[in-house]
Amino acid sequence: MSKGEYLAKCKQIAISCIHRFVVVLLLGTISWLMMVALPNWSLLDPLSRSFDSFSFTDFYYSLYRNSDEAKPNDRIVIIDVSNKTRGEIATTIESVVSCTPVVVGIDIIFDRPTGDTIGTRMLCESIARNAEHLVAIGKLTGYDVETDQFAGLSESLLDTIQVGRGYSNLKNIGEGGFVRDYTVARYVAGDTLFSLSSTLACRYMSAFGGASIAADEPDGVIHFIPQEFTIISADSVAGHRDDIAGRIVLMGNINSEEDRHYTPLGDMNGTLIHAYAIDTMIDNPTRSMARHWVVLIEVLLLLLFVALYWSIFDACEKNERKVLLAVINWIYPVASAVLIIFLSGWLFISSHCYISPIILLASMALLPNMVELYIASKDKLLQNIQQLFAKLTTKKQKQ
Numbered sequence: 001m002s003k004g005e006y007l008a009k010c011k012q013i014a015i016s017c018i019h020r021f022v023v024v025l026l027l028g029t030i031s032w033l034m035m036v037a038l039p040n041w042s043l044l045d046p047l048s049r050s051f052d053s054f055s056f057t058d059f060y061y062s063l064y065r066n067s068d069e070a071k072p073n074d075r076i077v078i079i080d081v082s083n084k085t086r087g088e089i090a091t092t093i094e095s096v097v098s099c100t101p102v103v104v105g106i107d108i109i110f111d112r113p114t115g116d117t118i119g120t121r122m123l124c125e126s127i128a129r130n131a132e133h134l135v136a137i138g139k140l141t142g143y144d145v146e147t148d149q150f151a152g153l154s155e156s157l158l159d160t161i162q163v164g165r166g167y168s169n170l171k172n173i174g175e176g177g178f179v180r181d182y183t184v185a186r187y188v189a190g191d192t193l194f195s196l197s198s199t200l201a202c203r204y205m206s207a208f209g210g211a212s213i214a215a216d217e218p219d220g221v222i223h224f225i226p227q228e229f230t231i232i233s234a235d236s237v238a239g240h241r242d243d244i245a246g247r248i249v250l251m252g253n254i255n256s257e258e259d260r261h262y263t264p265l266g267d268m269n270g271t272l273i274h275a276y277a278i279d280t281m282i283d284n285p286t287r288s289m290a291r292h293w294v295v296l297i298e299v300l301l302l303l304l305f306v307a308l309y310w311s312i313f314d315a316c317e318k319n320e321r322k323v324l325l326a327v328i329n330w331i332y333p334v335a336s337a338v339l340i341i342f343l344s345g346w347l348f349i350s351s352h353c354y355i356s357p358i359i360l361l362a363s364m365a366l367l368p369n370m371v372e373l374y375i376a377s378k379d380k381l382l383q384n385i386q387q388l389f390a391k392l393t394t395k396k397q398k399q
Contacts, residue, residue, distance in 0.1 A: 070226035075204065075282065076248045076275045077101070077240075078231045081108065082255040087119030088234065090126035092251065095237040097130045099244035103203040105196055106136045107168060107252035107271045110157040120157065128161050135203070137168035137196050140186060149187040166196035170261060170273060171219060179261045179268075182222050182277035185215045197277040204248050204282060213281060222273070223280040224264045229272065250275055 079096060081089050089108070096104055106127075114120065127134060136158050142151025153159075153167065167188075171181045184198045192215045194202070202212050231254065232240050252271030253259065259270035 070228040073227045073229050073275070073279060074247070076229055076250060076278060077244050078229050078254065078271060078275060079234055079237065079249060079251045080231055080254040081234045081251055082253045084234055085119050086110070086114075086116055086123040089251075090119070090122040092234040092237060093123075093126045093130060093134070096244060096249055096251070097133050099237065099241045101133070101244050101247055101249045102207045103200055104130075104134050104249040104251065105166070105200045105274070106134060107196065107250055107274060109137065109139060109154070109168070112155060112157060124157065124161060127158060127163055131161065131163040135164040135166050135196060135199050138165050140167045140169045140188065140193075147187075149189070152189050153193075164199065166194050166199040168196050168270070168274075170270060179263050179273055180221060180224075181219050182280060183219045184213055184217045184281075195277075197274050198281060200248050200250075200274075201278045201281040204278075210282075220280065220284070222263075222276050223283065224276060226265065227276070227279065229275050248278060250278075 079092060081092055084092065093104070093106075110123070127136065136156075138153030138156055138158075140150040140152075141154050143149075144151070153165070158165075167186065169183070170179050171183050182197055183195050185192050185194045187193075194213075194215070198213050198217075204210075206212060230240075230243050232243065237244070250271050252269070252274075254269055254271060256269065260267055261270060261273060262268075263273060
């Protein structure tokens with residue numbers, strides 16, 4: 001191949017690449033518009049729900065499920081009060097507060113008084129006495145779809161105590177109760193109520209001069225990279241003063257079978273999920289500050305790569321193209337899916353910004369057909385344009 005032929009082929013590939021890039025970009029835009037319209041189309045509601053309960057970041061995090069390289073967390077300590085009476089929990093609260101943590105979150109629902117009157121009185125007195133250091137939970141009830149509000153919190157022993165409250169409801173997706181997102185705040189009886197996780201994160205950031213979290217901040221994806229949280233038994237709090245001082249403390253029933261949910265890391269206790277959510281919000285409290293330009297560049301590079309690939313395919317000789325097409329038929333669908341899985345997770349981890357993988361997946365899955373359609377119609381379209389210009393030129397000359 002001479003230098004001239006080589007340059008001509010490179011020019012052909014470059015021009016073809018630009019054409020393919022336009023096609024892919026348009027296809028991505030169409031896919032995005034379809035995804036926007038999909039939830040509002042009742043006919044496709046089951047399909048929309050299946051998309052909502054699926055995220056490719058789950059694959060990314062699941063790679064860490066059996067990993068032994070969990071990083072130690074130096075912000076959050078969990079106090080296990082499983083099988084403890086109310087009186088014992090009251091004593092634990094006193095011990096924890098004496099260790100000077102930043103804030104203590106009580107991830108336990110206390111129903112109305114039971115037969116343990118002494119323990120109940122001790123618990124109420126302890127919470128009231130240490131209220132400034134505590135955040136107790138409540139369960140949101142009575143959701144109204146029309147107003148997007150909850151009626152209030154479920155009845156609790158703490159309703160008559162002046163203590164900070166945050167709701168404990170996790171954002172479950174689908175009937176299986178899969179949890180991957182945290183929530184910031186919800187409207188309750190006309191007022192804004194923050195979640196337990198966002199309240200504790202705000203208290204921690206305020207203590208160290210960090211930015212707070214706005215009530216209108218959108219929900220986000222929990223960063224489920226495995227972490228090793230310090231878990232201390234309620235009986236051994238006194239021996240871990242240094243571990244508790246200056247940290248967030250979560251008190252919960254770690255061994256509870258009722259408070260368990262599916263996550264990208266597998267079955268997980270609700271208190272641990274709150275710990276991951278708190279840590280995520282502290283690392284990235286404002287999603288609106290995410291580096292959206294990073295995501296844009298990465299997506300454009302992906303589209304350019306796909307366009308270049310198909311341009312090289314078009315530049316091949318017919319015999320070479322047959323072999324290449326045979327390989328593509330086997331590799332392309334698998335490679336596309338794998339690339340999207342890792343790209344979606346990488347986008348979120350690197351730029352703290354989530355983009356729906358359905359847009360990218362649809363673009364890559366339908367790209368070959370769109371390219372063939374483009375090739376088939378290109379010559380005819382150019383011919384029609386040339387004829388139109390010829391008619392206009394002829395008409396102008398006659399005038």
